[in-house]
Amino acid sequence: YKVSPFLDPGSLTTPDTLSIVHLSRDNIQPVYLQDTTGAVNGYAEGAVINTRFGSFPHSTLINKPWGSQIRASIVDTGSRGRKRKLEAIAADIAAEDTPDDGTGEDASSAGPTKDVKTAASGFIHILPPTPEVWTTSLPHRTQVVYTPDYSYILHRIRARPGMHIIEAGAGSGSFTHASARAVYNGYPTNGGEKKGKVWSFEFNEDRYKKMQEEIKSHLLEGLVQITHRDVYNDGFLVDGESPEADCVFLDLPAPWRALPHLSRRRPTPSQLASAGLEPLNGEESEWKSPLRSDRSVYICTFSPCIEQVTKTIDTMRRLGWMEIEMVEVAHRRINVMRERIGYNMPTERGANQSAGNVEEAVARLKEVERRFKEFNKGRPGATDANMDEDEEMLDEGDLVNGNASRVREAEGLEDTPSTKPWMVGRLIHRTEAEIKTHTSYLVFAILPQEWSEEQEAAAYETWPCGK
Numbered sequence: 001y002k003v004s005p006f007l008d009p010g011s012l013t014t015p016d017t018l019s020i021v022h023l024s025r026d027n028i029q030p031v032y033l034q035d036t037t038g039a040v041n042g043y044a045e046g047a048v049i050n051t052r053f054g055s056f057p058h059s060t061l062i063n064k065p066w067g068s069q070i071r072a073s074i075v076d077t078g079s080r081g082r083k084r085k086l087e088a089i090a091a092d093i094a095a096e097d098t099p100d101d102g103t104g105e106d107a108s109s110a111g112p113t114k115d116v117k118t119a120a121s122g123f124i125h126i127l128p129p130t131p132e133v134w135t136t137s138l139p140h141r142t143q144v145v146y147t148p149d150y151s152y153i154l155h156r157i158r159a160r161p162g163m164h165i166i167e168a169g170a171g172s173g174s175f176t177h178a179s180a181r182a183v184y185n186g187y188p189t190n191g192g193e194k195k196g197k198v199w200s201f202e203f204n205e206d207r208y209k210k211m212q213e214e215i216k217s218h219l220l221e222g223l224v225q226i227t228h229r230d231v232y233n234d235g236f237l238v239d240g241e242s243p244e245a246d247c248v249f250l251d252l253p254a255p256w257r258a259l260p261h262l263s264r265r266r267p268t269p270s271q272l273a274s275a276g277l278e279p280l281n282g283e284e285s286e287w288k289s290p291l292r293s294d295r296s297v298y299i300c301t302f303s304p305c306i307e308q309v310t311k312t313i314d315t316m317r318r319l320g321w322m323e324i325e326m327v328e329v330a331h332r333r334i335n336v337m338r339e340r341i342g343y344n345m346p347t348e349r350g351a352n353q354s355a356g357n358v359e360e361a362v363a364r365l366k367e368v369e370r371r372f373k374e375f376n377k378g379r380p381g382a383t384d385a386n387m388d389e390d391e392e393m394l395d396e397g398d399l400v401n402g403n404a405s406r407v408r409e410a411e412g413l414e415d416t417p418s419t420k421p422w423m424v425g426r427l428i429h430r431t432e433a434e435i436k437t438h439t440s441y442l443v444f445a446i447l448p449q450e451w452s453e454e455q456e457a458a459a460y461e462t463w464p465c466g467k
């Protein structure tokens with residue numbers, strides 16, 4: 001029995017298991033590492049990943065600690081002459097290496113593979129699969145739920161180890177993977193506890209089949225059960241059995257059409273009609289709830305339009321859902337960094353020697369301001385008001401950006417090349433150009449536990465005040 005690498009990847013990369021090749025922040029590829037010997041696709045090394053950062057035989061990626069940086073290799077394509085030529089060129093540039101600058105920036109700093117030189121110096125990172133990296137690397141078959149949304153949703157619907165969650169539709173499986181990790185409680189070696197489970201439903205046959213393959217190859221069978229189903233018409237029982245769900249996530253075009261099936265009692269014809277559904281077939285006694293009966297059930301629906309939200313909430317109210325609330329997650333990643341601080345002090349430290357720290361830079365700034373005030377003192381027209389204005393203008397921005405001549409004037413320095421490059425630490429931030437979150441409205445609600453006569457009687461018996 002092998003545990004899914006999404007749940008426990010171990011410490012080293014292994015063959016035949018899903019790994020993630022991180023080429024750059026925006027280029028992440030899933031790959032199954034093959035322990036191959038002998039020629040594969042014309043490569044004597046066996047299976048090779050070819051990227052614009054170089055070639056990476058799988059053999060160089062196996063048995064490595066997760067997160068390792070792997071250098072490109074010169075691969076043997078089987079042509080001896082070509083190999084010798086490549087080796088000769090590589091020997092010329094062997095001394096040259098491209099260090100990881102640690103910025104997480106595009107590894108193209110190592111250069112695209114135009115020749116052997118860069119082929120030998122490019123690198124990639126090998127990462128374990130997690131729901132987060134899977135979300136950024138999965139083959140998109142639909143819109144997907146992104147990490148900022150699903151982390152919040154799973155928290156709000158109280159998805160915890162051991163819980164059962166209903167999910168519809170499965171789509172590309174982004175939410176499925178995150179919810180599988182959330183409810184996983186050691187299956188199948190959890191000492192007989194009720195095991196966590198994702199009951200996933202998908203109406204589109206191609207997507208359903210693709211999801212089935214992925215669940216199998218990601219070793220998530222048993223933890224995730226996918227059913228090919230139109231949940232609007234056919235509800236959430238699987239082979240007549242109830243998933244006994246603790247929580248529900250609906251990412252469907254018309255969530256209100258699925259809601260009557262998520263009741264505690266068989267929905268009435270009027271409840272069905274208000275959701276645009278036909279009366280149900282079958283006997284009333286045959287009806288089963290897909291929800292857990294002995295506690296409150298938490299739900300989230302995910303809809304891009306406010307009209308969908310209105311209809312969903314209207315149906316929720318009719319069906320007894322409470323504490324209904326709508327949330328929109330506005331996610332924005334901001335990179336904040338402090339640039340290197342230093343300045344050139346030709347008179348004290350020698351020309352073009354950059355040095356200093358924050359305190360030095362601030363002290364220097366104050367000194368500049370003092371000299372500037374002194375310089376302006378008694379100048380015709382230098383009133384208090386425009387002195388203030390001048391003071392405001394002479395700030396870090398002046399030092400960094402362009403008012404160099406004012407600074408030099410204030411300092412009484414000559415405008416010589418050696419005094420020009422003032423460099424002062426500044427705080428900069430950058431927002432992500434493309435915000436990777438599918439903006440949708442999240443509707444949360446709770447369906448309280450319904451007490452049976454027996455439960456009421458039992459509670460009465462144990463009531464501290466007695467009968």
Ligand code: SAM
Pocket residue numbers: 142143144145168169170171172173174175176201202203204207229230231232233251252253
């Ligand atoms: N949450 C998914 C993810 O994170 O990858 C994306 C879901 S996608 C936006 C919506 C999915 O709902 C589609 O794959 C669609 O086929 C499915 N769907 C639509 N109507 C359905 C229905 N009546 N029953 C089951 N699935 C349905």
